[in-house]
Amino acid sequence: MPETGHATTGSAAPVLKTPQELLAASQLPRHEAWPLLEAASGRSREFMIAHGDKATDPGATALFERMASLRRDGVPVAYLTGWREFYGRAFWVNRHTLIPRMETELLIESALAYADRSHQPIRLCDLGTGSGCIAITLALELKGSEITATDASVKALEMARNNAAWLGVGERIKFREGRWFEALTGLTQRFHGLVSNPPYVAAGDPHLQLGDLRFEPRSALTPMKDAPGDQSADAGLSDIAEIARGAGQWLEPHGFLLVEHGFEQQDAVIALLDQAGFEAIRGISDQAGLPRAVMGFWPG
Numbered sequence: 610m611p612e613t614g615h616a617t618t619g620s621a622a623p624v625l626k627t628p629q630e631l632l633a634a635s636q637l638p639r640h641e642a643w644p645l646l647e648a649a650s651g652r653s654r655e656f657m658i659a660h661g662d663k664a665t666d667p668g669a670t671a672l673f674e675r676m677a678s679l680r681r682d683g684v685p686v687a688y689l690t691g692w693r694e695f696y697g698r699a700f701w702v703n704r705h706t707l708i709p710r711m712e713t714e715l716l717i718e719s720a721l722a723y724a725d726r727s728h729q730p731i732r733l734c735d736l737g738t739g740s741g742c743i744a745i746t747l748a749l750e751l752k753g754s755e756i757t758a759t760d761a762s763v764k765a766l767e768m769a770r771n772n773a774a775w776l777g778v779g780e781r782i783k784f785r786e787g788r789w790f791e792a793l794t795g796l797t798q799r800f801h802g803l804v805s806n807p808p809y810v811a812a813g814d815p816h817l818q819l820g821d822l823r824f825e826p827r828s829a830l831t832p833m834k835d836a837p838g839d840q841s842a843d844a845g846l847s848d849i850a851e852i853a854r855g856a857g858q859w860l861e862p863h864g865f866l867l868v869e870h871g872f873e874q875q876d877a878v879i880a881l882l883d884q885a886g887f888e889a890i891r892g893i894s895d896q897a898g899l900p901r902a903v904m905g906f907w908p909g
């Protein structure tokens with residue numbers, strides 16, 4: 610690691626603090642403060658616990674204090690450390706990407722369960738890939754799969770490409786820019802499955818003013834077509850509706866559409882897939898029993 614080159618003015622030596630002193634002074638919960646201290650110091654939590662009396666160098670201390678201050682102002686931990694774990698792997702994130710959520714691992718498990726019963730190589734498309742967490746995880750878990758990933762955000766796609774390279778599947782995923790199915794224009798092959806965690810938070814949902822959501826791209830959370838402040842019964846559902854309507858044209862016979870949704874939206878999402886012509890539609894709940902995704906199959 611290069612010298613930080615921090616100047617000390619006069620003869621006063623910087624006051625060195627131990628990791629425990631820094632954590633306590635941060636006023637943050639430990640589960641937030643530790644990752645920030647690891648990122649600032651370049652040392653693992655295990656190392657710092659084992660060498661607990663060792664002071665952290667002035668550069669790392671200053672960086673940690675700055676990160677802690679930003680966190681107290683609400684900036685998500687993942688945007689400060691630059692990464693978040695998803696399905697047991699680290700994904701780089703920045704302010705152009707949604708921070709991967711644990712709930713979204715449900716999509717991976719459902720897609721893998723289907724792929725187990727399916728033919729290989731399976732062709733899958735992740736619509737609205739963000740950090741690339743879904744597409745890259747599927748590529749890694751399904752060795753023979755062919756994966757396409759799309760996003761309307763060029764900056765999100767850039768991060769998804771970086772993550773694919775970092776996790777060793779850069780050559781196996783085709784990234785395409787564009788709005789939903791417009792991104793697939795020109796492709797001749799259909800898919801065995803379409804997976805998507807699209808924006809589904811209603812524009813008028815007060816949660817948008819709380820926690821990490823305040824800092825994440827609004828275009829990743831709320832459908833672009835939603836009018837500001839929309840609190841109507843179908844608010845938040847326009848992207849899922851568009852995906853359901855267009856999916857059949859891109860699916861092989863018996864291919865599946867799998868979409869994540871808000872926990873109060875399942876009945877409406879099932880109705881959207883039904884209206885679009887899907888069969889064998891089923892709602893999927895997470896480990897807490899909350900309805901979080903819907904899967905349906907295109908007729909043969």
Ligand SMILES: C[S@@+](CC[C@H](N)C(=O)[O-])C[C@H]1O[C@@H](n2cnc3c(N)ncnc32)[C@H](O)[C@@H]1O
Nearest residue numbers: 707709737738739760761762788789806807829
């Ligand atoms: C909820 S985020 C999901 C990101 C990632 N798949 C995940 O699960 O963490 C939705 C993603 O869809 C993209 N998106 C929003 N509207 C879109 C559209 N009309 N067409 C294509 N992508 C869109 C956003 O840029 C964002 O990356």
